[in-house]
Amino acid sequence: MAVLICGGAGYIGSHGTAALLDQNEEVVVLDNLQTGHREAVMDGAVLYEGDLRDGAVLDIIFQTHSITDVLHFAADSLVGVSMNEPLTYYDNNVGGALNLLKKMKEYGVGRIVFSSTAAVYGEPETVPITEDMPVKPGNPYGETKLAIERMLHWAGEAHGIRSVCLRYFNVAGAHPVHDIGEDHQPETHLIPIILQTALGQREKISVFGDDYPTEDGTCVRDYIHVHDLIQAHLRAVDYLRGGGESNVFNLGNGSGFSVQQVIDTVEAVTGKDIPKEIAPRRAGDPAVLIASSDKARRVLDWQPEQQDLHTIVKTAWEWHQRHPEGYRGGGAL
Ligand code: UDP
Numbered sequence: 001m002a003v004l005i006c007g008g009a010g011y012i013g014s015h016g017t018a019a020l021l022d023q024n025e026e027v028v029v030l031d032n033l034q035t036g037h038r039e040a041v042m043d044g045a046v047l048y049e050g051d052l053r054d055g056a057v058l059d060i061i062f063q064t065h066s067i068t069d070v071l072h073f074a075a076d077s078l079v080g081v082s083m084n085e086p087l088t089y090y091d092n093n094v095g096g097a098l099n100l101l102k103k104m105k106e107y108g109v110g111r112i113v114f115s116s117t118a119a120v121y122g123e124p125e126t127v128p129i130t131e132d133m134p135v136k137p138g139n140p141y142g143e144t145k146l147a148i149e150r151m152l153h154w155a156g157e158a159h160g161i162r163s164v165c166l167r168y169f170n171v172a173g174a175h176p177v178h179d180i181g182e183d184h185q186p187e188t189h190l191i192p193i194i195l196q197t198a199l200g201q202r203e204k205i206s207v208f209g210d211d212y213p214t215e216d217g218t219c220v221r222d223y224i225h226v227h228d229l230i231q232a233h234l235r236a237v238d239y240l241r242g243g244g245e246s247n248v249f250n251l252g253n254g255s256g257f258s259v260q261q262v263i264d265t266v267e268a269v270t271g272k273d274i275p276k277e278i279a280p281r282r283a284g285d286p287a288v289l290i291a292s293s294d295k296a297r298r299v300l301d302w303q304p305e306q307q308d309l310h311t312i313v314k315t316a317w318e319w320h321q322r323h324p325e326g327y328r329g330g331g332a333l
Contacts, residue, residue: 002026002065003237004109005076006100007051009036011182012115012171015230016071018042018178023234028065030057031074037327040180052096055103062107069237070112072100075144075322078188079284082141095146097151105159111240112152113233116165118147118222118250118289121144127256128292131167131248137190139284156246164236164244167289169222169252171229173312174319179315181319182226183326190262191223195320198270205274207259210224214290218259219289222252223314228304235300249300252291253307262309269313 003020006014008029015034020027026081027045030052041047046065052059052074061067075093076082082089097114104112119142120135152163152318172191174181182192210217232251239247257265262272296302306312323329 001066002028002185002278003069004065004067005045005071007031007036007072007074009033009038009041009047011184012071012226012229013073014040014042014055014180014227016073016233017045018175018229019181020232020321021045026065027333028061028067028253030061034321035184037183039184039327042178042180050145053092053099055099058103062103062109066107067107067109069240070100070104070109071233071237072097072112073115077113077117077141079139079141080094080188080282080329082139082144082284086140089140089144089145094151095181096145097148101151101155101161104161105155110161111237112161112163113240114148114152114163114165115234116140116167118150118167118169118249118252118291118328120149121169121289124285124289127255127288127290128251129227129290130292131250131295141284142161152211153246156241162240162244163246163303164240165248166232166236167250168229169224169250169289171226172223173225173227173306176227176315179319179322181321181323182316185326186225190221190259191266191316192320194263194274195270195317197323198272198317200321201324203275205263205276207276208277208279208285210278214287216258216260219285220256220258220290222254222256222290223262223309223312224252224304225306228306231305232296232300232302235242239300247299250291250293251295252293253304254291254293257309258286264311265313266317269310269317
Protein backbone atom coordinates (compact mmCIF):
# COMPACT_ATOMS: atom_id res chain seq x y z
CA MET A 1 0.00 0.00 0.00
CA ALA A 2 1.42 3.37 -0.98
CA VAL A 3 0.21 6.96 -1.05
CA LEU A 4 0.91 9.07 -4.13
CA ILE A 5 1.56 12.72 -3.29
CA CYS A 6 1.31 14.93 -6.35
CA GLY A 7 3.22 18.11 -5.62
CA GLY A 8 4.91 16.51 -2.62
CA ALA A 9 8.05 18.66 -3.04
CA GLY A 10 6.18 21.95 -2.71
CA TYR A 11 5.65 23.99 0.43
CA ILE A 12 2.44 22.34 1.61
CA GLY A 13 3.01 19.03 -0.17
CA SER A 14 6.40 18.51 1.48
CA HIS A 15 4.74 18.82 4.89
CA GLY A 16 2.27 16.17 3.72
CA THR A 17 5.13 13.94 2.62
CA ALA A 18 6.81 14.34 6.03
CA ALA A 19 3.60 13.63 7.95
CA LEU A 20 2.82 10.45 6.04
CA LEU A 21 6.41 9.21 6.39
CA ASP A 22 6.17 9.97 10.11
CA GLN A 23 3.25 7.58 10.35
CA ASN A 24 5.22 4.93 8.45
CA GLU A 25 3.27 5.06 5.21
CA GLU A 26 4.95 4.18 1.91
CA VAL A 27 5.13 7.51 0.07
CA VAL A 28 5.60 8.17 -3.65
CA VAL A 29 6.02 11.80 -4.70
CA LEU A 30 5.37 13.13 -8.18
CA ASP A 31 6.55 16.70 -8.68
CA ASN A 32 7.75 18.60 -11.75
CA LEU A 33 9.97 20.71 -9.45
CA GLN A 34 8.67 23.85 -11.14
CA THR A 35 8.05 25.39 -7.72
CA GLY A 36 8.93 22.40 -5.54
CA HIS A 37 12.35 21.52 -4.14
CA ARG A 38 14.10 18.15 -4.21
CA GLU A 39 15.60 18.99 -0.79
CA ALA A 40 12.11 19.40 0.68
CA VAL A 41 11.28 15.73 0.07
CA MET A 42 12.26 13.84 3.17
CA ASP A 43 14.34 10.67 2.97
CA GLY A 44 12.15 7.62 2.68
CA ALA A 45 9.86 8.93 -0.06
CA VAL A 46 10.35 7.85 -3.67
CA LEU A 47 10.53 10.99 -5.82
CA TYR A 48 9.53 11.01 -9.50
CA GLU A 49 10.39 14.23 -11.29
CA GLY A 50 7.60 14.57 -13.79
CA ASP A 51 4.45 16.36 -14.79
CA LEU A 52 0.88 15.30 -14.04
CA ARG A 53 -0.07 16.02 -17.62
CA ASP A 54 2.37 13.34 -18.74
CA GLY A 55 0.46 10.07 -18.81
CA ALA A 56 3.67 8.02 -19.20
CA VAL A 57 5.06 8.98 -15.80
CA LEU A 58 1.71 8.20 -14.16
CA ASP A 59 1.70 4.80 -15.89
CA ILE A 60 5.13 4.04 -14.47
CA ILE A 61 4.07 5.08 -10.95
CA PHE A 62 0.78 3.17 -10.95
CA GLN A 63 2.45 0.09 -12.46
CA THR A 64 5.43 0.17 -10.06
CA HIS A 65 3.72 0.96 -6.76
CA SER A 66 0.52 -0.28 -5.13
CA ILE A 67 -1.05 3.15 -4.87
CA THR A 68 -4.21 3.11 -2.77
CA ASP A 69 -4.62 6.81 -1.98
CA VAL A 70 -3.72 10.07 -3.70
CA LEU A 71 -3.01 13.47 -2.16
CA HIS A 72 -3.13 16.10 -4.87
CA PHE A 73 -1.26 19.32 -4.03
CA ALA A 74 0.28 20.05 -7.45
CA ALA A 75 -0.99 23.30 -8.95
CA ASP A 76 -0.24 26.85 -9.94
CA SER A 77 -1.58 28.85 -7.03
CA LEU A 78 -1.08 32.59 -7.42
CA VAL A 79 -4.22 34.68 -7.72
CA GLY A 80 -2.46 37.64 -9.34
CA VAL A 81 -0.62 35.59 -11.96
CA SER A 82 -3.80 33.69 -12.78
CA MET A 83 -5.50 36.98 -13.72
CA ASN A 84 -2.87 37.51 -16.44
CA GLU A 85 -2.29 33.88 -17.40
CA PRO A 86 -5.70 32.18 -17.13
CA LEU A 87 -5.04 29.63 -19.85
CA THR A 88 -1.79 28.51 -18.23
CA TYR A 89 -3.74 27.96 -15.01
CA TYR A 90 -6.46 25.96 -16.76
CA ASP A 91 -3.84 23.92 -18.61
CA ASN A 92 -1.75 23.01 -15.58
CA ASN A 93 -4.41 22.81 -12.88
CA VAL A 94 -7.43 21.42 -14.71
CA GLY A 95 -5.35 19.53 -17.28
CA GLY A 96 -3.17 17.97 -14.57
CA ALA A 97 -6.11 16.90 -12.42
CA LEU A 98 -7.98 15.54 -15.45
CA ASN A 99 -5.03 13.37 -16.42
CA LEU A 100 -4.59 12.18 -12.83
CA LEU A 101 -8.26 11.19 -12.56
CA LYS A 102 -8.17 9.35 -15.89
CA LYS A 103 -5.21 7.33 -14.66
CA MET A 104 -6.80 6.71 -11.24
CA LYS A 105 -9.84 5.35 -13.05
CA GLU A 106 -7.68 3.22 -15.35
CA TYR A 107 -5.72 1.72 -12.45
CA GLY A 108 -8.67 1.41 -10.07
CA VAL A 109 -7.46 3.89 -7.45
CA GLY A 110 -10.52 5.15 -5.63
CA ARG A 111 -9.50 7.72 -2.98
CA ILE A 112 -8.15 11.25 -3.39
CA VAL A 113 -7.66 14.23 -1.09
CA PHE A 114 -7.59 17.43 -3.10
CA SER A 115 -6.09 20.82 -2.21
CA SER A 116 -8.82 23.32 -2.96
CA THR A 117 -9.04 26.91 -1.86
CA ALA A 118 -11.09 29.62 -0.20
CA ALA A 119 -10.80 31.42 -3.54
CA VAL A 120 -13.77 29.33 -4.74
CA TYR A 121 -16.03 31.59 -2.63
CA GLY A 122 -15.01 34.83 -4.33
CA GLU A 123 -16.15 37.83 -2.32
CA PRO A 124 -18.31 36.23 0.39
CA GLU A 125 -21.49 37.97 1.53
CA THR A 126 -20.86 37.08 5.18
CA VAL A 127 -18.07 35.60 7.28
CA PRO A 128 -17.22 33.14 8.66
CA ILE A 129 -17.66 31.18 5.46
CA THR A 130 -19.34 27.78 5.63
CA GLU A 131 -19.09 25.12 2.93
CA ASP A 132 -22.72 25.53 1.85
CA MET A 133 -22.26 29.18 0.87
CA PRO A 134 -22.36 30.05 -2.84
CA VAL A 135 -19.21 29.48 -4.87
CA LYS A 136 -18.37 32.23 -7.36
CA PRO A 137 -14.62 32.61 -7.80
CA GLY A 138 -13.32 36.08 -8.56
CA ASN A 139 -10.19 34.90 -10.35
CA PRO A 140 -9.05 32.12 -12.71
CA TYR A 141 -7.08 30.37 -9.95
CA GLY A 142 -10.27 29.86 -7.92
CA GLU A 143 -12.16 28.88 -11.08
CA THR A 144 -9.67 26.11 -11.87
CA LYS A 145 -9.93 24.71 -8.34
CA LEU A 146 -13.73 24.79 -8.52
CA ALA A 147 -13.66 23.10 -11.92
CA ILE A 148 -11.59 20.30 -10.38
CA GLU A 149 -13.98 20.00 -7.42
CA ARG A 150 -16.85 19.54 -9.90
CA MET A 151 -14.81 17.05 -11.94
CA LEU A 152 -14.15 15.07 -8.75
CA HIS A 153 -17.85 15.09 -7.98
CA TRP A 154 -18.81 13.64 -11.34
CA ALA A 155 -15.91 11.17 -11.35
CA GLY A 156 -17.26 10.02 -8.02
CA GLU A 157 -20.79 9.59 -9.35
CA ALA A 158 -19.72 7.72 -12.47
CA HIS A 159 -16.55 5.88 -11.47
CA GLY A 160 -16.76 5.53 -7.69
CA ILE A 161 -13.66 7.66 -7.03
CA ARG A 162 -14.25 9.12 -3.56
CA SER A 163 -12.74 12.51 -2.80
CA VAL A 164 -12.24 15.00 -0.01
CA CYS A 165 -11.80 18.59 -1.18
CA LEU A 166 -10.05 20.75 1.39
CA ARG A 167 -10.60 24.46 0.87
CA TYR A 168 -7.51 26.10 2.30
CA PHE A 169 -7.52 29.58 3.72
CA ASN A 170 -4.07 31.23 4.18
CA VAL A 171 -1.44 28.63 4.97
CA ALA A 172 1.72 29.74 6.77
CA GLY A 173 4.42 28.55 9.18
CA ALA A 174 7.07 25.87 8.97
CA HIS A 175 7.43 22.32 10.30
CA PRO A 176 7.85 22.27 14.07
CA VAL A 177 10.35 19.36 13.96
CA HIS A 178 11.62 18.66 10.44
CA ASP A 179 13.71 21.21 8.56
CA ILE A 180 11.16 22.15 5.90
CA GLY A 181 9.44 25.46 5.25
CA GLU A 182 8.16 27.92 2.68
CA ASP A 183 10.41 28.83 -0.25
CA HIS A 184 8.87 30.31 -3.37
CA GLN A 185 10.95 31.98 -6.09
CA PRO A 186 9.90 34.71 -6.39
CA GLU A 187 8.00 34.95 -3.12
CA THR A 188 4.54 36.50 -3.28
CA HIS A 189 2.90 35.45 0.00
CA LEU A 190 2.47 37.95 2.75
CA ILE A 191 4.17 36.34 5.75
CA PRO A 192 7.37 35.18 3.99
CA ILE A 193 7.63 38.55 2.24
CA ILE A 194 7.46 40.37 5.57
CA LEU A 195 10.04 37.94 6.98
CA GLN A 196 12.35 38.67 4.03
CA THR A 197 11.97 42.34 4.90
CA ALA A 198 12.88 41.50 8.51
CA LEU A 199 15.99 39.71 7.20
CA GLY A 200 16.98 42.83 5.24
CA GLN A 201 16.47 41.10 1.88
CA ARG A 202 13.76 43.56 0.88
CA GLU A 203 13.66 47.23 1.53
CA LYS A 204 9.99 47.36 2.43
CA ILE A 205 6.67 45.61 2.19
CA SER A 206 4.02 46.89 -0.21
CA VAL A 207 0.58 46.78 1.36
CA PHE A 208 -1.83 46.07 -1.47
CA GLY A 209 -4.64 48.49 -0.70
CA ASP A 210 -5.65 50.32 2.48
CA ASP A 211 -9.13 51.30 1.36
CA TYR A 212 -10.92 47.98 1.81
CA PRO A 213 -14.08 47.91 3.93
CA THR A 214 -12.20 46.51 6.94
CA GLU A 215 -11.30 48.02 10.31
CA ASP A 216 -7.89 49.37 9.22
CA GLY A 217 -8.58 49.30 5.47
CA THR A 218 -6.23 46.40 4.69
CA CYS A 219 -7.35 42.91 3.62
CA VAL A 220 -8.28 40.38 6.28
CA ARG A 221 -7.29 36.73 6.00
CA ASP A 222 -7.53 33.58 8.11
CA TYR A 223 -4.03 32.17 8.67
CA ILE A 224 -3.63 28.47 9.42
CA HIS A 225 -0.44 26.65 10.38
CA VAL A 226 0.76 24.27 7.67
CA HIS A 227 1.20 21.52 10.27
CA ASP A 228 -2.45 21.79 11.37
CA LEU A 229 -3.54 21.87 7.76
CA ILE A 230 -1.65 18.66 7.06
CA GLN A 231 -3.09 16.97 10.14
CA ALA A 232 -6.49 17.56 8.53
CA HIS A 233 -5.23 15.76 5.41
CA LEU A 234 -4.28 12.73 7.52
CA ARG A 235 -7.78 12.78 9.01
CA ALA A 236 -9.24 13.02 5.50
CA VAL A 237 -7.22 9.99 4.34
CA ASP A 238 -8.50 8.02 7.36
CA TYR A 239 -12.03 9.23 6.69
CA LEU A 240 -11.94 7.92 3.11
CA ARG A 241 -10.24 4.68 4.18
CA GLY A 242 -13.04 4.23 6.70
CA GLY A 243 -15.59 4.40 3.89
CA GLY A 244 -16.51 8.08 4.19
CA GLU A 245 -18.39 9.54 1.25
CA SER A 246 -17.05 12.38 -0.91
CA ASN A 247 -17.02 15.61 1.02
CA VAL A 248 -15.81 19.23 1.13
CA PHE A 249 -14.27 20.98 4.12
CA ASN A 250 -12.91 24.43 4.87
CA LEU A 251 -9.57 24.59 6.66
CA GLY A 252 -8.87 27.75 8.60
CA ASN A 253 -8.71 28.96 12.17
CA GLY A 254 -11.88 31.01 12.19
CA SER A 255 -10.22 34.30 13.04
CA GLY A 256 -9.13 37.06 10.71
CA PHE A 257 -6.02 39.23 10.72
CA SER A 258 -5.50 42.30 8.57
CA VAL A 259 -2.31 42.84 6.57
CA GLN A 260 -1.41 45.54 9.11
CA GLN A 261 -1.97 43.14 12.02
CA VAL A 262 0.26 40.56 10.34
CA ILE A 263 2.99 43.19 9.96
CA ASP A 264 2.59 44.10 13.66
CA THR A 265 2.86 40.42 14.63
CA VAL A 266 6.02 39.93 12.56
CA GLU A 267 7.54 43.01 14.21
CA ALA A 268 6.73 41.54 17.63
CA VAL A 269 8.16 38.09 16.77
CA THR A 270 11.33 39.30 15.04
CA GLY A 271 11.98 42.45 17.04
CA LYS A 272 12.61 44.30 13.74
CA ASP A 273 10.93 47.35 12.28
CA ILE A 274 9.21 46.53 8.99
CA PRO A 275 9.20 49.48 6.57
CA LYS A 276 6.04 49.57 4.47
CA GLU A 277 4.39 51.50 1.68
CA ILE A 278 0.77 51.57 0.60
CA ALA A 279 0.45 50.23 -2.93
CA PRO A 280 -2.58 49.79 -5.23
CA ARG A 281 -4.96 46.90 -4.66
CA ARG A 282 -3.94 43.58 -6.20
CA ALA A 283 -6.41 42.36 -8.83
CA GLY A 284 -8.62 39.50 -7.71
CA ASP A 285 -8.20 40.02 -3.92
CA PRO A 286 -11.39 39.80 -1.82
CA ALA A 287 -11.54 42.11 1.23
CA VAL A 288 -12.18 39.50 3.93
CA LEU A 289 -11.82 35.73 3.97
CA ILE A 290 -12.47 33.94 7.25
CA ALA A 291 -13.33 30.26 7.51
CA SER A 292 -15.77 28.35 9.53
CA SER A 293 -14.03 25.00 9.98
CA ASP A 294 -16.71 23.56 12.24
CA LYS A 295 -17.52 20.88 9.71
CA ALA A 296 -13.92 19.61 9.57
CA ARG A 297 -13.77 19.62 13.36
CA ARG A 298 -17.04 17.70 13.59
CA VAL A 299 -16.78 15.21 10.73
CA LEU A 300 -13.00 14.68 10.58
CA ASP A 301 -12.51 15.13 14.34
CA TRP A 302 -9.80 17.64 13.52
CA GLN A 303 -8.46 20.09 16.04
CA PRO A 304 -5.88 22.72 15.02
CA GLU A 305 -3.12 22.98 17.62
CA GLN A 306 -1.16 26.09 16.59
CA GLN A 307 -3.89 28.66 16.13
CA ASP A 308 -2.06 31.64 17.51
CA LEU A 309 -0.72 33.91 14.73
CA HIS A 310 2.34 34.63 16.87
CA THR A 311 3.20 30.90 16.94
CA ILE A 312 2.56 30.51 13.23
CA VAL A 313 4.89 33.43 12.41
CA LYS A 314 7.50 32.20 14.92
CA THR A 315 7.90 28.80 13.22
CA ALA A 316 8.20 30.52 9.83
CA TRP A 317 10.75 33.01 11.22
CA GLU A 318 12.86 30.18 12.69
CA TRP A 319 12.96 28.47 9.28
CA HIS A 320 13.74 31.67 7.42
CA GLN A 321 16.58 32.44 9.79
CA ARG A 322 18.07 28.98 9.21
CA HIS A 323 17.48 29.26 5.44
CA PRO A 324 17.74 32.92 4.48
CA GLU A 325 18.23 31.94 0.82
CA GLY A 326 15.65 29.15 0.97
CA TYR A 327 16.61 25.63 -0.08
CA ARG A 328 19.12 26.99 -2.61
CA GLY A 329 21.27 28.35 0.17
CA GLY A 330 21.48 24.99 1.92
CA GLY A 331 20.87 26.49 5.35
CA ALA A 332 22.76 27.15 8.50
CA LEU A 333 22.15 23.75 10.12
N1 UDP B 1 -0.36 41.21 0.46
C1 UDP B 1 0.19 42.47 0.55
N2 UDP B 1 1.49 42.64 0.15
C2 UDP B 1 2.26 41.60 -0.34
C3 UDP B 1 1.67 40.32 -0.41
C4 UDP B 1 0.36 40.14 0.00
O1 UDP B 1 -0.45 43.43 0.98
O2 UDP B 1 3.41 41.83 -0.71
C5 UDP B 1 -1.76 41.01 0.90
C6 UDP B 1 -2.67 40.48 -0.21
O3 UDP B 1 -3.23 41.53 -0.93
C7 UDP B 1 -3.71 39.69 0.61
C8 UDP B 1 -2.93 39.21 1.83
O4 UDP B 1 -1.75 40.01 1.89
O5 UDP B 1 -4.71 40.57 1.07
C9 UDP B 1 -2.52 37.76 1.72
O6 UDP B 1 -1.92 37.56 0.45
P1 UDP B 1 -1.18 36.23 0.05
O7 UDP B 1 -0.61 36.42 -1.32
O8 UDP B 1 -0.23 35.85 1.15
O9 UDP B 1 -2.31 35.12 0.06
P2 UDP B 1 -3.72 35.02 -0.71
O10 UDP B 1 -4.74 35.65 0.21
O11 UDP B 1 -3.60 35.70 -2.03
O12 UDP B 1 -3.93 33.56 -0.85
